[in-house]
Amino acid sequence: MIQLVDTHVHLDAEPFREHPEEFVQRATQAGVVAMIAVGTSADSSRDVLVLSERFPSVFPAVGIQPNDVVEAGPKDWEVIERLVQNHRNSIVALGETGIDGYWDRTPLEQQHDYFQRHLRLGLETDLPVIIHMRESGEEILKALERAWKDRQGRGVMHSFTGDLALLEACLAWGLYISFAGMVTFKKSDALREVAKAVPLDRILVETDAPYLSPEPLRGRFPNEPARVVHTAECLAEVKGISLEELATRTTQNAGRLFGDRLLA
Ligand SMILES: [Zn+2]
Structure with a gap:
């Protein structure tokens, strides 16, 4: 059986709240050996930590998402x-963090401030950073240049x-590249x-x-971890390798970036 x-x-989001065990179980049945539950605010970070204590295949990332930064009080970063x-x-990681150039709820300057905090904490703790980028490629590169000019951190x-x-x-920054359902969409050539590169x-x-x-389930809400297999299938085809090999390689990569505990 493949392992993804x-x-x-x-995993702390509304559609999963009432019965997270159903989604975790379906993921396990689909070959998902580990999943990273990503926090978006102080509260959400506490929630994903609790979920990780409840389910052995769930691993937490804590942080404040750029669009949520505007609502974060001074105490939230301390949390x-x-x-x-x-x-x-x-x-296993910090985030999600980054810059969102599409939504303008959080002023850009404030997004940069919090992105730098995550990047610095990543360096201090040697935790990888999960980076959200939306219409903000140049801003992200600017921020990495600033935070990592003396010493390079790790992230995705x-x-x-x-x-x-x-x-x-x-x-070139040593970052890993993660693909979600969008890569499977028909117009995503x-x-x-x-x-492929x-x-x-x-x-x-x-x-x-x-x-x-992901396709072929596009538009069917909610998406769930078990559906990651469709994105893996698409990437295997793009790369001209078997689903088994794509699964093996991506799973090894996740272990290298987030820690071997994921695969133990
Ligand atoms: Zn996210």
Whole structure:
């Protein structure tokens, strides 16, 4: 049986809240050996930590998402720091963080401030950073230049939608590249061309559930971790390899980036 890691799911989100066990169980049946439950705010980060204590295949990432930064009070960042301090051995990443150039709820300057905080904490703790990029490629590169000019951190570009030039820049920073359902959409030929160029030792898969189900389930809400297999199938085809090999490589990569505990 294939083994996959869903490297990005919002398991604390509304559609999963009442019965997360159903979704975790279905994921296990579909070959998802581990999933990373990604926090978006201080509260959400606490929630994903609790979920990870409940389910052995769920691993937490804590952080404040750029669009949620505007609502974060001064205490919220302290919560993130304290969670990392007290649960360093369970937390596998920081995020999600990054820059969103599409939604303008959070002023750009404030988004940069919080992105830098996550990047600095990543360096201090040697935790990888989960980076959200939406119409913000240049801003992301600017931020990395600032934070990592003396010492390079580790991380992943989540739900990557950039072009080849941006891919090259991210690879040069040592980043992993994760693809979500969007790469499976019929009109995503350009993104599939980009996926083809990602080295097999840097590629990851994710659902970003509950959002954007992959083909052939596009439009069916909620997306869920079990559906990551469709994105993996699409990427295997793009790369001209078997689903088994794509699964093996992406799962190894997830273990290397987030820690071997994921696959134990
Ligand atoms: Zn997300």
